[in-house]
Amino acid sequence: MRHWRGPFDRQGYHHGNLKEALIEAAQRFIAERGLGGFTLADAAKLVGVTPAALYRHFRGREALVAEVAFRGFDELAKRLGKALQSDGTPLERFTRMGEAYLAFAEQEPGFYAAMFSAKPHEAENEGCAPWGKGAPDKTSTSSPRSNSAFDYLVEALSKTFPEGFQGVDTRFIAIEVWALSHGIATLDAAGQLPKGSGLPDKYELLRAGVLALVHGALKGKAASASR
Amino acid sequence: MRHWRGPFDRQGYHHGNLKEALIEAAQRFIAERGLGGFTLADAAKLVGVTPAALYRHFRGREALVAEVAFRGFDELAKRLGKALQSDGTPLERFTRMGEAYLAFAEQEPGFYAAMFSAKPHEAENEGCAPWGKGAPDKTSTSSPRSNSAFDYLVEALSKTFPEGFQGVDTRFIAIEVWALSHGIATLDAAGQLPKGSGLPDKYELLRAGVLALVHGALKGKAASASR
DNA sequence: TGTACATCAGTGAACGCGCGTTCACTGATGTAC
DNA sequence: TGTACATCAGTGAACGCGCGTTCACTGATGTAC
Numbered sequence A, B: 001m002r003h004w005r006g007p008f009d010r011q012g013y014h015h016g017n018l019k020e021a022l023i024e025a026a027q028r029f030i031a032e033r034g035l036g037g038f039t040l041a042d043a044a045k046l047v048g049v050t051p052a053a054l055y056r057h058f059r060g061r062e063a064l065v066a067e068v069a070f071r072g073f074d075e076l077a078k079r080l081g082k083a084l085q086s087d088g089t090p091l092e093r094f095t096r097m098g099e100a101y102l103a104f105a106e107q108e109p110g111f112y113a114a115m116f117s118a119k120p121h122e123a124e125n126e127g128c129a130p131w132g133k134g135a136p137d138k139t140s141t142s143s144p145r146s147n148s149a150f151d152y153l154v155e156a157l158s159k160t161f162p163e164g165f166q167g168v169d170t171r172f173i174a175i176e177v178w179a180l181s182h183g184i185a186t187l188d189a190a191g192q193l194p195k196g197s198g199l200p201d202k203y204e205l206l207r208a209g210v211l212a213l214v215h216g217a218l219k220g221k222a223a224s225a226s227r
Numbered sequence C, D: 001t002g003t004a005c006a007t008c009a010g011t012g013a014a015c016g017c018g019c020g021t022t023c024a025c026t027g028a029t030g031t032a033c
Helices: A018-037 A040-047 A051-056 A061-084 A090-107 A109-116 A148-160 A170-189 A202-219 B018-037 B040-047 B051-056 B061-084 B090-107 B109-116 B148-160 B170-189 B202-219
Strands: none
Touching: A018 A040, A018 A051, A018 A061, A018 A109, A018 B018, A040 A051, A040 A061, A061 A090, A061 A109, A061 A148, A090 A109, A090 A148, A090 A170, A090 A202, A109 A170, A148 A170, A170 A202, A170 B170, A170 B202, A202 B170, A202 B202, B018 B040, B018 B051, B018 B061, B018 B109, B040 B051, B040 B061, B061 B090, B061 B109, B061 B148, B090 B109, B090 B148, B090 B170, B090 B202, B109 B170, B148 B170, B170 B202
């Protein structure tokens, strides 16, 4: 085993860490040019390798992108888990998770795009989505970490609000929180979130929104009845 | 002027309505294959025309997609405006707007993808985003209808909750509502929203979430203070 | 310690393809007289 | 009513390009003896 010198270094005929280097390069290019603009040739060039070398480690382009997405879910789960185990009150930790989510989407747009870009035809990708197929009987799938980001969110909600949500499924609240986070993150990434001019930034937007969502569920179901 | 026979018909040498037909074809293919999978050749073929004919009506691919996005914002504004002027109480109309938004995203995925797909490099597209640059001094831009979807939302909030939001800018609430709607719509489009198994559908998800967001702002700022 | 060998990561050339765009052209249209 | 003509929408062939992928190969590696 040769000494590790960074993802894009190369010493001899054998790269030594090509798979990891390709994943990192893909992540970088997806961040810069979007998922559609990412190219195997670019990634291979950056890494200092022939495009054909890629096929020693991946079935093809799609498999590389899928691996990037998987790593993304993994990294996101790691960050959410870290926030969940940080200091402070449960509410503070919960708030920190929201910040961690937005920071992840902002700092790792390559990951984020690979994870959430719609795949029109084959939406049957199992194991990668943050939540399972919605079946309570299938809470843990084969892939170890793919669902855990969502699991962390559910866990955080349970710990932060141990009194529950008036009988409402905690996963329901979790989905709402996730959807709001995702909406803010993607609108921000697309440059469609207004900035300046007295309006709060996205972190404040998420914080206030999440608290409203949670308290709305806590305070009762008057809303539901008034339809 | 020849008789109009549908977007993809063709009678002679001249198409008669090529521009509209190309926009419709683009919308259809973006819906089916995603923005990246959409091709000028496909659109031209469907319409029954040589790819080169497109350049009589558009500067290029990008301009065609931009036109689709513009039409999308227009159609969305139309639907939101219709819901805003429908029967019932203000709250009912407001709820109907949310339903109209999700229905639009579901029924017109071509429009939606063209409107909101992130353009990594040139995020400086002005006039197309539903909200302006966030400058209150620039409430109405040159393009007549591009901002009106967001304007309808702000208007609906003002009418539905005339007492205001404890001094919070109504646009702030509007952005939160929009972000939640967008998050639900995109997660649903990506097949990452759980279905069945007792969890409510996306319409219920949005309804409950929006009411929580609004009431969270109405009920006070205890949340803000407890940071 | 030295040599033969199996393994397999990476090469380099080539492939078929389909893309967006250009250009000189052609032929339908409708208007001026 | 008929003819000449300007207009311009659409043609068809071609372009340069870069993509993902394949294939027989080569050369570095490390293990068995």
